[in-house]
Amino acid sequence: MKTSPAAQDYLKALWQIGWERPEEALVGTKDVADHLGVSAASATNMLKKLASMGLVDHQPYRGAVLTEGGRKIALEVIRHHRLLETYLAEALGVPWERVHSEAEVLEHVLSEDLEDRIATMLGDPRFDPHGHPIPTKDGSIPAPTGSPLWDAREGEAFEVARVRDDRPEALMYLAEVGIKPGASVEIVERGPVGGPLFVKIAGADEVHAFSRELSEAVFVA
Amino acid sequence: MKTSPAAQDYLKALWQIGWERPEEALVGTKDVADHLGVSAASATNMLKKLASMGLVDHQPYRGAVLTEGGRKIALEVIRHHRLLETYLAEALGVPWERVHSEAEVLEHVLSEDLEDRIATMLGDPRFDPHGHPIPTKDGSIPAPTGSPLWDAREGEAFEVARVRDDRPEALMYLAEVGIKPGASVEIVERGPVGGPLFVKIAGADEVHAFSRELSEAVFVA
DNA sequence: GGGCGAGTTTAGCCGGGGCTAATCCTTTTT
DNA sequence: AAAAAGGATTAGCCCCGGCTAAACTCGCCC
Structure with a gap:
């Protein structure tokens, strides 16, 4: 059961919101919806679907968290995103205010092979141009700093x-x-x-x- | 009316088939379907849709050709594809048998800005690693050679x-x-x-x- | 403890882009 | 000229991922 770009966006959103607020255990449907610019109903839908795939733990009316499987996928996507941001800035001279939106679409389409080549070419960077940590291949990432x-x-x-x-x-x-x-x-x-x-x-x-x-x-x- | 990746694939297919057989005026539905690995019914559907958008001239039971508008889009996509192939090979050392499939997905997602940066970085190449001509920005491309x-x-x-x-x-x-x-x-x-x-x-x-x-x-x- | 409002979920709909099965040209063959 | 063969189209269906409107918690405040 392969994850679609849309599903990946939800997983990513869940992870990002959770990362910024490590205190709270569950992320609300509305937060996800707002983060993605989507209606609350759409978010409920997708969260249910992700739950049925075992990627998310969804407690109706309460909120959702990533399962281990979901976290893994989310971090892969985020790794793609941040490696791409770094690569675009370093190798192609894209100004740092534009790398985010470029990476947003490329991240879903980057093959494992290209990911590795880019990482190697950059010397396995640990941070992207905005100072965000880049998850490692095995899924570790530091806690938020600052x-x-x-x-x-x-x-x-x-x-x-x-x-x-x-x-x-x-x-x-x-x-x-x-x-x-x-x-x-x-x-x-x-x-x-x-x-x-x-x-x-x-x-x-x-x-x-x-x-x-x-x-x-x-x-x- | 923005063209979807799927629509772009059809336009590209139409152009490619036509390029290889400059004698025949129309391209058959089945040729398109086979080229894209899609059912004939799906091809008919999309061709009708593209016709209604003015990108294709579709004569029922006879075949289809690109209009000027359709040709323009097809060549943009092909330019993306071939620039990406060249870039992946040159800048990232991707072996030439793999650049095609990578470019196949990236082509739909490449921004104008990145296209320009890549082209410049490569010195505005005229051919991709397989020897296919790269359309220029203004939509010109040589006739098939060899x-x-x-x-x-x-x-x-x-x-x-x-x-x-x-x-x-x-x-x-x-x-x-x-x-x-x-x-x-x-x-x-x-x-x-x-x-x-x-x-x-x-x-x-x-x-x-x-x-x-x-x-x-x-x-x- | 009742009620209200924010947040959530359900129901029902839509467009995109596939598919199969059935029908309908066109062309070729006999 | 009629029939067979293939290609093309239609009809009807499916899944995906959005949406709105309406119904339903939940938690808090009175």
Whole structure:
């Protein structure tokens, strides 16, 4: 019973949502639906189907979790995705705000053989261009690192661990001001009433005003 | 009205069959069906749909041809396919008998942007690894060159123009004996009753026996 | 403990793209 | 000229993965 691209997307979503919130055991149908831009009814449908395939543990009205089998597939897809992102950026010079959407379709179509060639060519990278860990072939992946810049303390320098890869405009801006994994940033001042963060990036003099949304897309250690 | 991968496959098939037989004006439903490994009924269905989209000219019980619009799309897909084949071989070292099947799925998913990057990186190649011409962006492509080795005269050296890309075993064997576009071959002797061709490849001493099927997969100028 | 709202599920529908079986041309053969 | 052979088309079905509308929990708040 081969998994379709659609099924793979659901498994991936389940894994990603779970990874960001390791506390909660179950992921709600709506979260999955929103994540994929699909109606809740569609999500219920697919979750039931995945459950019947033994890839997901679905408790009606409660939520769902990946089984071991489901986790394995999800991580394979994510490995594809992140290897492709890295490859596109390194080998073809695709700008980092575009690699995500390209990889989104390629991931479902990448053969095992190409996966291996790409990984080898890149020297088996452990992180993608946005700082996300790349699962290994045997399915291991580190726990999430870093917390949103938004929640960081003022007046202290932090290292950027990763940035969300799904907001192209944010990525373009971050590239412009020099924020990428490994860069060092410091909150100089926090504006009032959920106002902007004033952020200084190591190596540059200006201070940039970051909206809440932007500050939540950057994770620091 | 965006074309689906399935629709693209039909357009591609129509173009390819037509390219090999420039004499005949119409391509039969069955030829298309066989080419795609699909039932005749399915082919009729899709041809009707493509006709209603203005991509194909379908004359019931007679056959079909691409319209200008259909030809344009077909050539875009074929350009993707052949660029990908070339790229996979050159950049990732994928053996030439495997690039076809990889490209078959990737072609439908390659963005314009990646297409351009790949083409540039390769220096805008005009032929793929099997010697097939790559359509240009504006949709021009040379007429078929060469004729099957099977039909060539005995005792005269010919240059290999291209080889069919859809028979992996044949390609593996051809690579082994050193036949590729540009190589020089000569029929030393023709076996009896549709028997094998005895073929000598420039640069090697042995003579190889080629089945009819194999000899029809190699085109010489 | 009743009720309300958010979240979930069910029911029923749709389009895409396959399939088989049956029918309908066209062409060839006798 | 009639019949046989093959190719093409139609009819009717299937699965997939979406959707909306309607019904159903569940949990929380009064």
